[in-house]
Amino acid sequence: MPRPTASLSLDLDNRWSYLKIHGDPGWEEYPSYLDIVVPRVLDFLAERDLKITFFLVGQDAALEKNRTALAAIAAAGHEIGNHSMRHEPWLHRYSSEEIDDELATAERHIEEATGRRTIGFRGPGFSSSPDILRTLARRGYAYDASSFPTFLGPLAKAYYFMTAKLSREEKRERKDLFGKFSDGFGTLKRHPIETPDGALVEVPVTTVPFVKVPFHVSYLVYIGCVSRLLAKTYFRTGLGLCRLTGVQPSILLHPLDFLGKDDGVGLDFFPGMGMESAPKVELVGEVIDLLAARFNVQTMQSHAARG
Numbered sequence: 001m002p003r004p005t006a007s008l009s010l011d012l013d014n015r016w017s018y019l020k021i022h023g024d025p026g027w028e029e030y031p032s033y034l035d036i037v038v039p040r041v042l043d044f045l046a047e048r049d050l051k052i053t054f055f056l057v058g059q060d061a062a063l064e065k066n067r068t069a070l071a072a073i074a075a076a077g078h079e080i081g082n083h084s085m086r087h088e089p090w091l092h093r094y095s096s097e098e099i100d101d102e103l104a105t106a107e108r109h110i111e112e113a114t115g116r117r118t119i120g121f122r123g124p125g126f127s128s129s130p131d132i133l134r135t136l137a138r139r140g141y142a143y144d145a146s147s148f149p150t151f152l153g154p155l156a157k158a159y160y161f162m163t164a165k166l167s168r169e170e171k172r173e174r175k176d177l178f179g180k181f182s183d184g185f186g187t188l189k190r191h192p193i194e195t196p197d198g199a200l201v202e203v204p205v206t207t208v209p210f211v212k213v214p215f216h217v218s219y220l221v222y223i224g225c226v227s228r229l230l231a232k233t234y235f236r237t238g239l240g241l242c243r244l245t246g247v248q249p250s251i252l253l254h255p256l257d258f259l260g261k262d263d264g265v266g267l268d269f270f271p272g273m274g275m276e277s278a279p280k281v282e283l284v285g286e287v288i289d290l291l292a293a294r295f296n297v298q299t300m301q302s303h304a305a306r307g
Helices: 017-020 034-047 058-062 064-075 095-113 128-140 151-163 168-172 181-185 217-224 226-247 277-294 300-305
Strands: 003-013 053-056 080-081 191-195 198-202 250-253 296-299
Touching: 003 277, 003 300, 034 058, 034 064, 034 277, 053 058, 053 064, 053 095, 058 095, 058 250, 080 095, 080 300, 128 198, 128 217, 151 181, 198 300, 217 226, 217 250, 226 277, 296 300
Parallel strands: 003 053, 003 250, 003 296, 053 080
Antiparallel strands: 191 198
């Protein structure tokens, strides 16, 4: 009997994008930690012989200082996806023309940096809309990976507004971030989407079946600050429920899962950044090893292509 499959991806959000979303100054200079985190992640994956999908931000690909790091991802054989040009989680509020320009500009810079054309997309902050899906289909994308079926969206938004340094106008602009409670009723299984401009496949970010609470790695790191055993038990439970319900899990990584306070990148407002990098990466390794022991880990493109 063949092993069930899972996909693994990393949203390569950069330091400036976290500062921008949090409302902190200095993001306009596009400070980067890609020269630190990309080699660390590539070594981590090479040790486990894993090929995954990296969703890149076009603005990072447009800057010469990031080109070496981004080219190394493609050279290592990983899939390259599109994570928008400007990494604005309110992308779903753009006009159709703005969405098309956002995707096209990001595609051009990413291909120049990596030599790869993108056929997969994840919206920043899981931003999605019918216009985004239509544009993706029209531009020849094979899949979207922006849906995040969880009941906790309103809670995440409340925490974000409480901790971010935002003006009244910025809060108005971001008022519908992180989705609605009703998003938790969405399916966890890959499924086709038909739009007036063509079809594509949706691959949701997996949450724990039935209860629909997140269990991607950033959440596990946060739990691991309290108890590594609890974090791994939580993850095992989520994977077990995926096996029980026939869900092929799509597990998400972020750069901050591999960075700690000793790396000097700041971002102290982000949960888990009080940890040193070595124990954090060790915990992430234990979690990914649990995934690889139970599932055949693939790229998002392979996951989307499965029947």
